[in-house]
Amino acid sequence: MSTEARASNFIEEIVEEDLRTNKYGGRIHTRFPPEPNGYLHIGHAKSICLNFGLAQKYGGLTNLRFDDTNPTKEDTEYVDSIMADVRWLGFDWGDRLFYASDYFEQLFDYAVRLIEAGKAYVCDLSADQTREFRGTLTQPGKNSPYRDRSVGENLDLFLRMKAGEFLDGTRTLRAKIDMAHPNLNMRDPVMYRILHAHHHRTGDKWCIYPMYDWTHGQNDSQERITHSICTLEFENHRPLYDWFIKELGIFAPQQIEFARLNLTYTIMSKRWLLQLVKEKRVTGWDDPRMPTICGFRRRGYTPEAIRAFCDRIGVAKFNSTIDMQVLEGAIRDDLNRRANRVMAVLRPLKVVIENYPDGQTDELEAINNPEDPSAGTRKVPFSKTLYIEQDDFRETPPKGYYRLAPGVEVRLRYAYFIKCVDVVKNAAGEVVELRCTYDPTTRGGNAPDGRKVKGTIHWVSAQHAHSAEVRLYDYLFNKPDPSDVPEGETFLANLNPNSLETIADAKLEPSLAAAKPGDRFQFERLGYFCADTKDSQPGKPVFNRTVTLKDTWAKLERKS
């Protein structure tokens, strides 16, 4: 397998080398290890694609393992959402679903082994004292006064910790390494803390819980993980993981660190995302403005697009920030190929075709997807009174504008050429209606005399139109780096007040009334839209804008 595909990043290079040297008996086994304390976001997608992708590419396996070592923060709600999101992304962990809590018993035995070997001790220092004793970045720490307890005393105390004899925070089990080590992680790190808390899986069985650092490496080892891939901040912890594995004398996986994903105009911090949800700055974890997997799903993103995105951004150790446009490019790419085209008018302007017979209707044939002939065609009703986009008419057109204007002829997509002959305004002077004429010989969109029009605009027949709510989403933050705030302010200061615009009464072509939740469309000339999975009712879909189409005209106009 490795012979046909050239390594595309430094991790694949390592894997190929290990395969070549038969380092793990030619085996490759990865894992995705989320903590169930929040919903998965696009940054996790990068890790998921990496871990599962590696195994797929090199004929290995990937486990899903929940890192549930802190019962005060974890919940089954998150477990369920994480599994759903990984599956939705298109990955399968087979029967290899694990939890760190599956290994609590084994881990406890390992701890006893370290105590017996004189490599771990029970410490009575408080959290504050522990911090003081740890020293600083430049100054060595001091040994805990409890560091030299006998093995017997340590064993007794540790058993009693487990038995629930002590209050939270009164004692810890610590590894006995080196309080003067230049790497602070090696200064007698805490292995167990006392936490009388209910665990989502083990219930009230335990009142001591292992720290992540004491857990993770051993779990990887127990699962025979060959390549333990994690983010850069754990690079400092690797010596500690290696120390535990060595002292225990168990299978040694290889940890490889890569840079986590950063994206412009959004945040990836679970803590901040939770805050947005809790403070109701968004409607929930799956708000279509959220960078969560479920947010993107609801917004209309496809798993294929997210995978393509992860592919495009690469994997490296450099701390970079990807432009949101890369993600948008990926979804446009995918939806351009697969989404059916329809016509929808977001901000309707009434158009009356003066020379079209009263009461007459016609049905015109429209192509569903020019990128995919097999998608076929459909009929779109036409009549005397129509809606067009307000933005597709200018009373005094700027240079380069080639949509509708007084005296100007444009094409109604798949229908007729029309010419604007009069403009009706209200008392406030606003344009409320256009009077136009049509050329009956241009039915279908082409003139027999061969004359051309510059503009083609979309439209909906007024009497046939289906009204619907449409939600236009913009970036959640109005700064590329939302954490960039003035002194004393928080990231909330950069929240984009216009991240959601709701259009209560958009006019859609009638076929859209039958849209099912989750159906995706291209609204011609506007963007890609998805029928909302929560708020749509049968026969009454609500649409979310996934992403706009590229808009060359808007760009031109902005420049002038």
Next chain:
RNA sequence: UGGGGAAUGGUGUAACGGCAGCACGAGUGGCUCUGGACCACUUAGUCUAGGUUCGAAUCCUAGUUCCCCAGCCA
């Protein structure tokens, strides 16, 4: 300040001592019944200073800048 990492066009990412390539963006033109898509072309880069070498993004030396670490979080 101790330790651990990292620096390549605007943004990302390749190169494994031998022509600095690719993607996205940006720009120009073509095509078009979506100002979409598509096609073509253009733009623009090796952190700095020395050294080794016929030849350096790559090796060596010194520096600069950025990121991570002082939770009984993960």
